[in-house]
Amino acid sequence: MRTENATPQSWGHYPTVKPAQVTPIFWRNELPDLTNVKQPLLPFAYGRSYGDSCLNEGGITLDMSHLRRFIAFDEQAGVLRCEAGVSLADVLELVVPRGWFLPVSPGTKFVSIGGAIANDIHGKNHHKAGTFGRYVISFELLRSNGERLQCSATENEALFRATIGGLGLTGVILWAEFRLKPIVNPYIVMDSIRFESLDEFFDISAESDHDYEYTMSWVDILIGGAALCRGKFMRGNHNQEAALATKPVKKQFPLAIPINLPTFVLNSLTVKAFNEVYYHVQREKRVHKIVPYDPFFYPLDSIHEWYRLYGKRGFLQYQFVVPFTTGHDAMHDILGRIRKSGEGSFLTVLKKFGDISSPGMLSFPRPGLTLALDFSYHGKKTLALLNDLDTIVRQSGGVVYPAKDARMTPESFQAYYPQWHEFEQYIDPHFSSSFWRRVTPSEVALLPVNG
Numbered sequence: 001m002r003t004e005n006a007t008p009q010s011w012g013h014y015p016t017v018k019p020a021q022v023t024p025i026f027w028r029n030e031l032p033d034l035t036n037v038k039q040p041l042l043p044f045a046y047g048r049s050y051g052d053s054c055l056n057e058g059g060i061t062l063d064m065s066h067l068r069r070f071i072a073f074d075e076q077a078g079v080l081r082c083e084a085g086v087s088l089a090d091v092l093e094l095v096v097p098r099g100w101f102l103p104v105s106p107g108t109k110f111v112s113i114g115g116a117i118a119n120d121i122h123g124k125n126h127h128k129a130g131t132f133g134r135y136v137i138s139f140e141l142l143r144s145n146g147e148r149l150q151c152s153a154t155e156n157e158a159l160f161r162a163t164i165g166g167l168g169l170t171g172v173i174l175w176a177e178f179r180l181k182p183i184v185n186p187y188i189v190m191d192s193i194r195f196e197s198l199d200e201f202f203d204i205s206a207e208s209d210h211d212y213e214y215t216m217s218w219v220d221i222l223i224g225g226a227a228l229c230r231g232k233f234m235r236g237n238h239n240q241e242a243a244l245a246t247k248p249v250k251k252q253f254p255l256a257i258p259i260n261l262p263t264f265v266l267n268s269l270t271v272k273a274f275n276e277v278y279y280h281v282q283r284e285k286r287v288h289k290i291v292p293y294d295p296f297f298y299p300l301d302s303i304h305e306w307y308r309l310y311g312k313r314g315f316l317q318y319q320f321v322v323p324f325t326t327g328h329d330a331m332h333d334i335l336g337r338i339r340k341s342g343e344g345s346f347l348t349v350l351k352k353f354g355d356i357s358s359p360g361m362l363s364f365p366r367p368g369l370t371l372a373l374d375f376s377y378h379g380k381k382t383l384a385l386l387n388d389l390d391t392i393v394r395q396s397g398g399v400v401y402p403a404k405d406a407r408m409t410p411e412s413f414q415a416y417y418p419q420w421h422e423f424e425q426y427i428d429p430h431f432s433s434s435f436w437r438r439v440t441p442s443e444v445a446l447l448p449v450n451g
């Protein structure tokens, strides 16, 4: 097997672990022989997961980023088939000028199709569209015994559902076919509305969910008091004017953060100061504008390697969803606990998930209130805070997102995802990840398949 030297890292740069080997996959007709491997295998694409679900300490990382070709595009039906290492950015470049868009998109376009399926990703339109997995028609899965299985809702159906949201553990997705969404032009009509409390967030959400395809909010959680938080509610729809279809979209030139900033730069005081400025920079209660899709969907992509803001020790993201029935109380307890800790979350995003069910066995999204937070890694203090948040999320009937986790305990994972037992039977016996070994007692077979 051919190998590479670079050590794969996830976006949070915590934890840092070394695989025994990195094996690139270049061609679908020239696949590495996985039948005699001695270490656990795991696919890795662009490392846009935050924690260790894409990492494989001591194992063999299969680098999918070279498997990046389009295979077929039915421009009438809006169905695309491509290799699993094709990024969402590649897809957008191909399909937007032809009047199509991604059915679901996360907060960055530098995610592979394989990664989008393996984490059954969600986007700003979850309340209208559900998860990415709902749009996957079929894919081909390479198993460690050399089998190549076509999977769809009618063929190898259980493996299809296990692979969607299956954290890369069921085998290697070589290519996938999925449905796109028609658009008239590349622009979004959007509103940004300031809100002063969690209750006001709920009010604006209630009035927006029906008419707006995309909703999400930036929130300042450090204000304290009965309001609980304040923020900006963004909502938008695809613009419908045919005349804009030919209006050129200005290209974004990303800024770069050339070095890791010192850890002390982001603390609760600087985060408070940033929040104050960001909240007040929009003077009007509501701003209405037409913008290209890029800054609406991917504002963070305009800063290259922004994880460097958090310094050399990296950061942890924490995303949970709690049911609407317990959402208000959970938010009260969680935000209170964060304020008490003195830790500040620099980027905090709040959204309501809808009730469109996910096809994946282990998928994270479900109806409720979801909050994503970023914390600089300050060792035990940060870990203790997140353990306490886990207790509140569990007691509230919620779950935490594995794609963004680097530290949850086996007890928490197994309580959040009791279906992991059912899922386990579809894991390829030679596949595993640092995450999976941390949260389950399962042993990975380390002996050669044919040995």
Ligand SMILES: Cc1cc2nc3c(=O)[nH]c(=O)nc-3n(C[C@H](O)[C@H](O)[C@H](O)COP(=O)(O)OP(=O)(O)OC[C@H]3O[C@@H](n4cnc5c(N)ncnc54)[C@H](O)[C@@H]3O)c2cc1C
Pocket (backbone or CB within 6 Å): 011, 042, 043, 044, 045, 046, 047, 048, 049, 050, 053, 054, 064, 084, 085, 105, 106, 107, 108, 110, 111, 112, 113, 114, 115, 116, 118, 119, 120, 121, 122, 123, 124, 166, 167, 168, 169, 171, 172, 173, 174, 300, 403
């Ligand atoms: C700025 C930012 C914003 C984000 N916003 C969102 C969001 O809004 N919603 C959301 O859901 N997520 C979000 N994410 C998380 C991101 O979408 C997911 O973690 C995604 O899965 C990363 O894809 P990747 O291609 O980088 O894969 P990696 O991170 O390299 O791997 C992710 C998983 O996919 C598996 N995998 C990769 N390729 C294959 C393959 N070919 N076959 C089988 N398994 C494979 C890996 O084993 C691993 O388990 C965000 C991340 C960032 C950095």
